[in-house]
Amino acid sequence: MKITRIETIPVRVPIHARLAIRGKGGMHAVSPFLLVKVHTSEGICGLGEVSATPRWSWEDQVTAAHFIESIFAPLLVGQDPSEVETLSARTRAALFGNTFTKAAIEMALWDIAGKAAGVPVCRLLGGPVRARIPIKWSISGVDPVRASEIAAWALEKGFRTMKVKVGIDAEQDIARVRAVRDVVGAEVRLGVDANGAWDVPTAIRMIRALGEFEIYFAEQPVAPGDPERMAEVRRSVDIPVLADESVCSVDDAAMLIRASAASAFSIYVGKSAGIGPARTIAATAAAAGRPCTVGSNLELGVATAAMIHLAAATHGIDAEQFPCDIIGPLFYTEEILREPLRIADGHADLPQGIGLGVELDDDAVLRFRV
Numbered sequence: 078m079k080i081t082r083i084e085t086i087p088v089r090v091p092i093h094a095r096l097a098i099r100g101k102g103g104m105h106a107v108s109p110f111l112l113v114k115v116h117t118s119e120g121i122c123g124l125g126e127v128s129a130t131p132r133w134s135w136e137d138q139v140t141a142a143h144f145i146e147s148i149f150a151p152l153l154v155g156q157d158p159s160e161v162e163t164l165s166a167r168t169r170a171a172l173f174g175n176t177f178t179k180a181a182i183e184m185a186l187w188d189i190a191g192k193a194a195g196v197p198v199c200r201l202l203g204g205p206v207r208a209r210i211p212i213k214w215s216i217s218g219v220d221p222v223r224a225s226e227i228a229a230w231a232l233e234k235g236f237r238t239m240k241v242k243v244g245i246d247a248e249q250d251i252a253r254v255r256a257v258r259d260v261v262g263a264e265v266r267l268g269v270d271a272n273g274a275w276d277v278p279t280a281i282r283m284i285r286a287l288g289e290f291e292i293y294f295a296e297q298p299v300a301p302g303d304p305e306r307m308a309e310v311r312r313s314v315d316i317p318v319l320a321d322e323s324v325c326s327v328d329d330a331a332m333l334i335r336a337s338a339a340s341a342f343s344i345y346v347g348k349s350a351g352i353g354p355a356r357t358i359a360a361t362a363a364a365a366g367r368p369c370t371v372g373s374n375l376e377l378g379v380a381t382a383a384m385i386h387l388a389a390a391t392h393g394i395d396a397e398q399f400p401c402d403i404i405g406p407l408f409y410t411e412e413i414l415r416e417p418l419r420i421a422d423g424h425a426d427l428p429q430g431i432g433l434g435v436e437l438d439d440d441a442v443l444r445f446r447v
């Protein structure tokens with residue numbers, strides 16, 4: 078089997094108005110993605126997905142499509158797609174950065190390998206270590222009334238762990254967390270995510286102030302970069318500090334571990350350039366006694382499936398302690414998959430099909446194509 082060509086399809090998918098994301102990075106109401114199809118000589122097609130929101134994923138649909146066409150396609154066409162490790166290492170070496178585009182290619186190669194072998198990707202990774210993946214809902218930085226409405230909705234949907242976006246305004250942050258705690262009661266585990274918005278003294282002050290609401294973790298309280306910032310926060314508070322924007326690579330994880338800067342890591346398929354590199358980070362973290370969770374850029378169904386296979390097959394991802402943000406498809410007004418992924422009752426279920434286990438709904442893709 079050989080790779081014959083790589084097709085890219087830019088789409089923009091609207092987010093439910095009530096769930097539109099507001100955080101330190103501003104408002105987010107429509108999500109741009111680049112869908113990727115890796116075609117082969119055997120008629121098997123591998124699916125991939127690039128998150129293409131520059132603020133979060135460093136690239137847009139044009140840059141991602143350009144690098145696939147100009148750099149990755151010449152490297153990959155004519156090659157055996159089942160050589161996932163060799164080919165993804167080549168794409169990583171050919172271009173600095175642009176991990177989300179590399180991840181789309183890598184997940185498509187896994188999809189092909191799984192389809193060719195007649196097994197789910199998770200089986201190629203060693204088989205599932207958990208049948209269902211505990212997930213948490215993410216409440217955006219909206220006003221307290223809307224935050225409590227969203228929390229009530231998430232509770233009704235079966236979520237028993239949630240996180241609230243903070244770092245926008247101290248008073249509003251506290252009011253938002255209070256409103257959510259009031260609605261969800263004492264049983265729901267609640268974390269906060271500042272997306273790096275606080276400086277060190279503010280982070281320490283705010284995490285202590287939020288202690289009143291039984292917060293069980295603080296995610297990316299300070300900006301990525303010097304790990305010593307986060308280490309100082311971690312030394313000064315008594316809840317776990319999660320690194321998200323600070324950890325994209327295994328080198329980042331090693332730096333954070335040496336600096337004792339983070340209690341746990343939020344890893345992604347996109348941020349780390351694929352399922353394989355994300356598992357390397359998880360193994361590095363596990364060796365240092367740090368659990369991982371899986372974070373999100375509100376992925377559509379293809380990348381969400383890749384996240385589910387990653388979380389299902391990886392011991393180092395402690396989704397029971399830190400439920401994953403595998404919730405992307407719930408944000409969108411329409412489904413792009415023929416058969417939606419099952420994400421309900423606070424869990425994401427492993428799709429049963431071969432490869433990534435998902436198929437695109439071509440009509441839906443056409444509607445959102447730009």
Ligand SMILES: [Mg+2]
Binds near residue numbers: 321
């Ligand atoms: Mg985060």
